[in-house]
Amino acid sequence: xxxxxxxxxxxxxxxxxxxxxxxxxxxxxxxxxxxxxxxxxxxxxxxxxxxxxxxxxxxxxxxxxxxxxxxxxxxxxxxxxxxxxxxxxxxxxxxxxxxxxxxxxxxxxxxxxxxxxxxxxxxxxxxxxxxxxxxxxxxxxxxxxxxxxxxxxxxxxxxxxxxxxxxxxxxxxxxxxxxxxxxxxxxxxxxxxxxxxxxxxxxxxxxxxxxxxxxxxxxxxxxxxxxxxxxxxxxxxxxxxxxxxxxxxxxxxxxxxxxxxxxxxxxxxxxxxxxxxxxxxxxxxxxxxxxxxxxxxxxxxxxxxxxxxxxxxxxxxxxxxxxxxxxxxxxxxxxxxxxxxxxxxxxxxxxxxxxxxxxxxxxxxxxxxxxxxxxxxxxxxxxxxxxxxxxxxxxxxxxxxxxxxxxxxxxxxxxxxxxxxxxxxxxxxxxxxxxxxxxxxxxxxxxxxxxxxxxxxxxxxxxxxxxxxxxxxxxxx
Amino acid sequence: xxxxxxxxxxxxxxxxxxxxxxxxxxxxxxxxxxxxxxxxxxxxxxxxxxxxxxxxxxxxxxxxxxxxxxxxxxxxxxxxxxxxxxxxxxxxxxxxxxxxxxxxxxxxxxxxxxxxxxxxxxxxxxxxxxxxxxxxxxxxxxxxxxxxxxxxxxxxxxxxxxxxxxxxxxxxxxxxxxxxxxxxxxxxxxxxxxxxxxxxxxxxxxxxxxxxxxxxxxxxxxxxxxxxxxxxxxxxxxxxxxxxxxxxxxxxxxxxxxxxxxxxxxxxxxxxxxxxxxxxxxxxxxxxxxxxxxxxxxxxxxxxxxxxxxxxxxxxxxxxxxxxxxxxxxxxxxxxxxxxxxxxxxxxxxxxxxxxxxxxxxxxxxxxxxxxxxxxxxxxxxxxxxxxxxxxxxxxxxxxxxxxxxxxxxxxxxxxxxxxxxxxxxxxxxxxxxxxxxxxxxxxxxxxxxxxxxxxxxxxxxxxxxxxxxxxxxxxx
Numbered sequence: 001x002x003x004x005x006x007x008x009x010x011x012x013x014x015x016x017x018x019x020x021x022x023x024x025x026x027x028x029x030x031x032x033x034x035x036x037x038x039x040x041x042x043x044x045x046x047x048x049x050x051x052x053x054x055x056x057x058x059x060x061x062x063x064x065x066x067x068x069x070x071x072x073x074x075x076x077x078x079x080x081x082x083x084x085x086x087x088x089x090x091x092x093x094x095x096x097x098x099x100x101x102x103x104x105x106x107x108x109x110x111x112x113x114x115x116x117x118x119x120x121x122x123x124x125x126x127x128x129x130x131x132x133x134x135x136x137x138x139x140x141x142x143x144x145x146x147x148x149x150x151x152x153x154x155x156x157x158x159x160x161x162x163x164x165x166x167x168x169x170x171x172x173x174x175x176x177x178x179x180x181x182x183x184x185x186x187x188x189x190x191x192x193x194x195x196x197x198x199x200x201x202x203x204x205x206x207x208x209x210x211x212x213x214x215x216x217x218x219x220x221x222x223x224x225x226x227x228x229x230x231x232x233x234x235x236x237x238x239x240x241x242x243x244x245x246x247x248x249x250x251x252x253x254x255x256x257x258x259x260x261x262x263x264x265x266x267x268x269x270x271x272x273x274x275x276x277x278x279x280x281x282x283x284x285x286x287x288x289x290x291x292x293x294x295x296x297x298x299x300x301x302x303x304x305x306x307x308x309x310x311x312x313x314x315x316x317x318x319x320x321x322x323x324x325x326x327x328x329x330x331x332x333x334x335x336x337x338x339x340x341x342x343x344x345x346x347x348x349x350x351x352x353x354x355x356x357x358x359x360x361x362x363x364x365x366x367x368x369x370x371x372x373x374x375x376x377x378x379x380x381x382x383x384x385x386x387x388x389x390x391x392x393x394x395x396x397x398x399x400x401x402x403x404x405x406x407x408x409x410x411x412x413x414x415x416x417x418x419x420x421x422x423x424x425x426x427x428x429x430x431x432x433x434x435x436x437x438x439x440x441x442x443x444x445x446x447x448x449x450x451x452x453x454x455x456x457x458x459x460x461x462x463x464x465x466x467x468x469x470x471x472x473x474x475x476x477x
Numbered sequence: 478x479x480x481x482x483x484x485x486x487x488x489x490x491x492x493x494x495x496x497x498x499x500x501x502x503x504x505x506x507x508x509x510x511x512x513x514x515x516x517x518x519x520x521x522x523x524x525x526x527x528x529x530x531x532x533x534x535x536x537x538x539x540x541x542x543x544x545x546x547x548x549x550x551x552x553x554x555x556x557x558x559x560x561x562x563x564x565x566x567x568x569x570x571x572x573x574x575x576x577x578x579x580x581x582x583x584x585x586x587x588x589x590x591x592x593x594x595x596x597x598x599x600x601x602x603x604x605x606x607x608x609x610x611x612x613x614x615x616x617x618x619x620x621x622x623x624x625x626x627x628x629x630x631x632x633x634x635x636x637x638x639x640x641x642x643x644x645x646x647x648x649x650x651x652x653x654x655x656x657x658x659x660x661x662x663x664x665x666x667x668x669x670x671x672x673x674x675x676x677x678x679x680x681x682x683x684x685x686x687x688x689x690x691x692x693x694x695x696x697x698x699x700x701x702x703x704x705x706x707x708x709x710x711x712x713x714x715x716x717x718x719x720x721x722x723x724x725x726x727x728x729x730x731x732x733x734x735x736x737x738x739x740x741x742x743x744x745x746x747x748x749x750x751x752x753x754x755x756x757x758x759x760x761x762x763x764x765x766x767x768x769x770x771x772x773x774x775x776x777x778x779x780x781x782x783x784x785x786x787x788x789x790x791x792x793x794x795x796x797x798x799x800x801x802x803x804x805x806x807x808x809x810x811x812x813x814x815x816x817x818x819x820x821x822x823x824x825x826x827x828x829x830x831x832x833x834x835x836x837x838x839x840x841x842x843x844x845x846x847x848x849x850x851x852x853x854x855x856x857x858x859x860x861x862x863x864x865x866x867x868x869x870x871x872x873x874x875x876x877x878x879x880x881x882x883x884x885x886x887x888x889x890x891x892x893x894x895x896x897x898x899x900x901x902x903x904x905x906x907x908x909x910x911x912x913x914x915x916x917x918x919x920x921x922x923x924x925x926x927x928x929x930x931x932x933x934x935x936x937x938x939x940x941x942x943x944x945x946x947x948x949x950x951x952x953x954x
Contacts, residue, residue, distance in 0.1 A: 031551035044852020105862075106831035107719045128721065150666050159663060164641060177925055184830035184864045187638060187906035190678055190918055191948050192930045200666055217724035238943050240582045244605060247694035247767020248725075291776060299768060353661035354583035385663045386583075429664035441667055448654055452937075454667045458934045471668050 001063060005044040010045045010089075013055045018046040018095065029090040029101050030082055033074050033137075033365030035434060036280035041068070042396045044090040050170060050209045056091060056208065058423045060178030060465065065089045067174070067466050071145020072116065074137035077434030079149060079470050088411075091207060093144055098362060100125045100210070104230070108167060108184050110212045112314025120213070129215040132159035136336075144208045148286035150200030152430030157384035158251055161430065163199045171198045173205040184212045195454070200431055203458045203467040219288035222251065222297035224306060224325035228279030228315040229346040233358035235383055236314045240304075244286065245303035249296065251288035253384035254332050257281055260378035263393065264331060271334040274327045279314050283383070284332055286325075335380050342376075344394040346409045350420040351429035354386045360423045364390050367415045372408055374398050375474035390416055419442055433471045441475045478540060480519040480564070482737065487522045487566075490532045495523040495572065506567040507559055510551050510614075514558035514912060518545070521567040521836035527647060527655060527686045533568060534655030534684065537942065542566045543944050546650070548594065548622020551614035554911030556626060557681045557948050569683060570621055579604045579692070585661050587689050590621025597690070606692040621685045627677030629907030634861035635728055635765075638907065640676045642691050648675045648683040651938035659688045674933070679909055680944040682937045690781035696765035700773035701802035702781060703754030705792040710835035712760045712860055714789045715780075719762065722780035722920040728765035730861035733810050734758055737855035740870065741808060741815030747813040752802045756791050760860070763802075763807055812857050817818065817854075823886045825893045827903035831863045837900045841867050844892045849885055851875050864906040867893055871927060892919055910948045919950045 001009075009023030020026055021043050029044040031037065047053045058066050065087045070080040082088035100110040104127045111120055117138040118122035125130040135153035137154065145151075159165065168183035176292065180237050181195045198208050198327045235255050242250055246459055247437075254348060258280050265273050287296045297318070304316045319325035339345050352360045365377045372397060381388035383467065392412045399405040419426050433441050442450065457464075478486075484498035497503055498520050506521040508514065521543065524530045526651060537544045538665045542564045547557040557566035571593035577587040581604045588597055594615040596913075606713035612630035622628075628639045636642065645660035658672045675685050706712055711734050719727055737755050742750050756840065774795070781793045796802035816822050829837045842854045843906065851872060858865035869889045876882040897904050898921050910918050931949065934941075 100793060103830075103832050104720070105713055107525045107720065108830070150670075152664055152666075156664060160641075161666075162639075163670070179925060180923060183901060183903065183924070185826045185828045185901075185903055185906075186831070187629055187859075187864050188903040189629075189638075189905045189907055189909045190903045190914075190922065192678050192933060193627075193640070193673060193676070194926060194929055197672060199670070201669050217720050221662070224622045236582055243581070243584065243694050245768075247697070249768065291722075291726065350745070351662045352751060353580075353585070354663070355580050382664075387664050399949070418709045424660060424662075426660065426662055426665040428666045429662075430666055433668060439666075445667065446657060447669070448656060449658070449671060452656070452671055455936045456669060456933065459936050460929075 006063060006065065007043045009059055010043055011055060014045055014047045014052050014390045015060065018048065020044040025461045029070065029073070029092065030233045032078045037078045039082040039088065039203060039229045041088040041090045044092055045093050046095050048095045050172065053091065053093070053207055053209055054170045057172050057431060060089050061175060065465070066468060069092055069144070069148065069207045069467060071142035071148065072137065072140045074091065074141040075090055075145065075149060075434060076431045077436040079432055079433060080145070083435060093209065096209065099123045106184060107215050107243050108212050109184070109215050109352070110184070110210070111143055112210050113142065113147070113208050115143045117141050117143055117146060124215045128218060130218040130417045131163060131213065131215050133165060137380065143211060143471030146203065147199055148203045149432045152385070154252060156382065157253060158248070163196070164212055165246070166195065166199055167214060168212040169195050169208055170210040170361055173206045174463065175459035179206065182210055182212060183425045194370060196458070201465055202434060202470050204457060204470055206466060213268055217290040219251065219290055220292040221287045221294050221296060221452045222286055223300050224319040224328060225285045225300060226275060226317045226328050227283050227285065227304065227307070227313045229281045229283060229313045230279065231281060231358060232361045232383070234312045236355065237385060238283060238307050241289055241307055241312070242339060243302050246287055246299045246337060249289055250286045250384065252284065253382070253452040254284040254380070255383040255388065256332065256335070257378050257382040259376060260335060260380045261331060263342045263378055264334045268338050269340035271330055272327060274324070275317055284328055298335060332380070339378065339391055339393060342393045343396050344399060344405060345393065346392040346412045348390045348415060348416045349387070349429050350390065350425050350427055351385065351387045352420060352423040352425035356384060356423040356425070357386060357388055360419060360425070361388055364416055364419045367419065368392055368412055371411050371415060375412065385429070386425070413440065420444070435470060438471060438473045441471065480899060483530060483540060483542065484520045485934060486536055487520055487533060489523045490536065490733060491522055491529050495525065497521040506550070506569065508546065509555050511553060511935070514555045514560055516559040516565065518559045518565040521569055523569050523572050525572045527649065530568065530570070530649045530684055530686055531653045531655055531891070534649050534651065537566050538652060538940060540586065542942070543945060544945060546625065546684045548619035548625065549614065549617045551618040552622065552626060552703045552911060553908045554913040556909055556911030557622070558912060560912060561946055567656065570619065570686065571880045573686065581606050583661060584692050585689050586692050587659070587661070587687070588620055589687050590619065590624070591683050592620045594618050594620060594623060601692045605695060608690065608692050610639060610642060620688060624676055624685045624688055624907045625680045629862070631729060633859065634730060640666040640673070643672065643676055643688055644691060645689040646672045646685055646836040647687040648685045650683045651940065651943035656683065660686055660687060662705065667804060674937070679947050681934060681947055683943060691745045696767055698773060699763055699765045699768040700769050700777050701796040701805060702762045703752060703778060703794045703805050704760050704762065704781065704784070704790045705791045706758045706760060707756065708758060708835060709838045709860070711789045712758060713832065713835060715732065715760060715784050715912065716861060717786055718752060718789070719780050722783070723764055723776050726764045726766055727861065729761065729763040731759060731857070731858070731864065733857040734855050734859040736853060737759065737812060737857045738808060740819045740855055741811045744818035745811045745815045748807055749804060750808055751801070761805055798943040809857070815831070816855070816868055816870060817871045820873050821876060823869040823889045825862070825867045826906050826908045826938055827867065827893060827897040827902050827904055828864045828906035829864065830899060833900040833902070834863060834865055837902070838865055841893055841896045845869055846888055848888050850893060852889065862906070863902070886905055890917065897921070912947060915950045917947065918933040
């Protein structure tokens with residue numbers, strides 16, 4: 001069957017205007033957000049219901065066409081890029097964006113997978129509730145993609161990653177059958193928890209079409225401080241102290257190295273740095289509470305006072321206004337911009353156990369500087385999640401040759417991967433594997449785990465037609 | 478090979494004194510806690526390390542012996558009973574009870590699977606932290622069994638079931654290989670989340686040998702109230718109101734019907750009922766806070782005042798002392814005793830979506846009384862989890878014939894299962910499937926889900942030697 005005939009068959013299922021066929025403008029669907037992958041597809045299709053998704057997947061299976069599920073196409077690892085050599089079909093759920101129900105009583109929201117994350121946040125807000133998932137792409141990423149990649153973001157410390165926010169889901173399997181696990185249950189011990197298979201498996205086991213998500217009481221008051229410290233270990237000690245002082249009011253804990261802030265100050269002139277840069281490390285602390293009128297300042301001052309006394313911190317700045325808190329957070333949010341403007345960026349997304357972060361940060365920096373003396377190592381990240389992003393900034397003048405740039409990046413990646421493994425960590429905390437990290441995954445993962453993953457893939461997708469080439473390296477897929 | 482020779486091979490792995498062979502006292506290992514199942518085994522074995530567990534499982538596999546993992550043997554559904562017709566080997570991890578590490582900094586505890594739950598609670602407490610899993614059997618159940626059954630208990634409302642408390646685990650697969658997922662990571666997006674397979678699969682996919690668990694800031698203050706109301710819907714409205722008023726300070730929400738409390742008052746004389754029994758429903762509300770000195774009474778009074786004004790509750794009793802709070806909780810804890818003394822008990826463990834509980838309770842009661850007019854229907858449960866236990870109390874004088882008792886219980890179960898399904902619920906919220914519920918599971922579950930479960934079982938345990946006959950009905954296994 002020709003590509004045009006296949007597109008016609010698709011049109012018969014979803015309607016002609018919801019198929020972008022071989023003669024249409026497929027560019028937005030075959031290139032990833034970072035523009036690292038430029039793939040190809042016979043069509044992109046936008047089904048309007050789970051039944052249509054099922055029919056589309058069945059059709060593709062019949063004709064040996066590879067299915068590539070794509071949410072908002074904002075992923076950082078190429079997981080939604082159609083890169084297989086044969087015929088690829090991009091399946092987009094843009095039309096399935098109904099928020100089917102919001103229950104402030106059950107604290108649940110039922111959504112179709114094409115919902116944009118910000119719309120779900122707004123729906124919860126409208127019901128005086130809070131949906132905590134929050135990340136840079138929230139204005140365009142879709143919840144189906146968030147579930148498929150087990151997205152993290154800035155509220156993991158308190159609410160966990162997406163996996164902990166999903167109560168139930170519906171998914172179309174690689175053979176077109178529909179798994180109906182769209183249950184709104186807080187407890188369910190009736191056999192294996194099948195929905196877990198579809199969370200974080202990057203669309204390789206099926207297409208998530210709808211979900212029931214947890215929503216929460218709204219945080220109604222917050223307090224923010226910036227503290228200066230000598231090292232990561234001190235930041236960890238402050239975290240332990242805060243846990244004793246303020247219990248589970250700890251909302252965010254974000255660390256930055258001085259070098260990280262210097263990179264911002266030097267390159268992002270519209271971001272003011274409202275504090276002196278005379279300490280090696282900076283920690284933003286945000287407390288939140290769901291009860292309006294709660295005094296968070298007194299316990300925060302108490303904790304910081306004790307931290308000063310015990311020599312854990314060298315100075316502290318307690319935000320006295322919303323504006324001051326925003327100015328502090330502005331620095332944190334300028335991190336990507338600052339790094340991009342500072343040179344070639346080799347960045348990482350490792351997670352290590354919380355109490356290994358000091359050793360991890362120290363060893364990684366030392367080893368990178370030994371291997372690449374001209375690299376500037378800066379760090380920032382979610383210290384409450386064990387997720388410090390290590391970034392090597394390379395002066396572009398020193399790596400004008402692409403092969404040399406590749407070699408330098410490879411050497412740095414090798415060091416970070418090795419140190420991550422030594423500290424009992426994982427090379428991807430929140431971004432996933434996709435295409436970008438599949439080679440690294442194959443190198444660092446226990447062969448038994450890869451065997452089990454492949455076996456499960458084989459059971460759900462024996463034909464190998466559902467987002468192949470992702471997670472597993474080519475030779476392993 | 479004779480049973481005695483097999484026991485000798487086991488002794489060569491773990492030492493003779495850690496094998497209870499065919500001539501030993503196997504009774505404690507072949508009978509379940511409820512004494513409903515009386516099985517048989519060639520031996521019970523107590524390996525002292527993961528390596529020994531692995532060697533034992535390999536040996537059993539070689540000789541076609543069925544492996545039955547058993548924790549503290551406190552399960553309610555026969556999941557750890559050795560009931561297969563062939564040769565069964567009970568594997569107990571009693572000797573693997575080290576608490577390997579407690580990190581108040583990372584908020585984690587690393588334990589071997591044979592640890593008794595109460596020991597883990599105590600270890601967290603000793604580090605000024607809190608391990609929230611709490612249930613009746615906590616003095617003898619083991620964490621390996623809690624993980625294998627995804628245990629629930631009294632803290633699910635705030636902390637979730639066991640699945641949400643496990644960061645990483647180690648398990649011996651049915652072929653003896655060791656899955657080493659003992660990671661202490663808050664974030665990990667490196668491929669499929671394999672550890673989920675072993676949580677709640679009731680030992681059918683492997684033996685959990687160790688785990689890294691989350692611990693939390695300790696609740697340091699609490700406030701308790703008992704409110705009287707006209708129906709389940711009113712209790713749900715109170716819950717919604719509390720979520721607005723006290724945010725996530727809601728620690729427990731336990732509902733009881735008047736009939737439930739009357740059954741206690743009539744049969745458990747040492748439990749005083751410190752309030753009038755003139756309302757149809759009673760709700761215990763407990764708020765907790767991790768910050769010492771927090772005033773919980775004022776917001777609780779505020780919420781209850783509003784509930785009274787809006788006519789959601791007819792009366793409220795705010796505990797003015799620890800002793801009064803205990804007296805209220807004493808009633809709740811006497812529920813099982815009171816029911817057992819009130820007649821033949823037909824009890825259920827359904828979960829339904831939170832906002833369906835009123836319809837569920839009403840319909841179930843009406844239908845049971847229609848079908849079995851002499852049944853007394855009483856209810857209690859975790860309304861914040863959607864888990865109301867429906868109990869039919871049958872006068873033993875009316876069902877002296879065992880066949881008649883069986884028929885009555887079957888009719889009632891059928892009604893509860895049907896209504897659970899109609900309300901989008903699950904027939905087991907927290908107790909699991911085991912042997913007791915496998916026929917019911919087969920009846921109410923989508924065949925596609927059973928297919929997927931069987932396919933996963935087939936991949937991990939192609940020989941079918943790991944706790945066979947559990948979860949799946951015989952004809953399905």
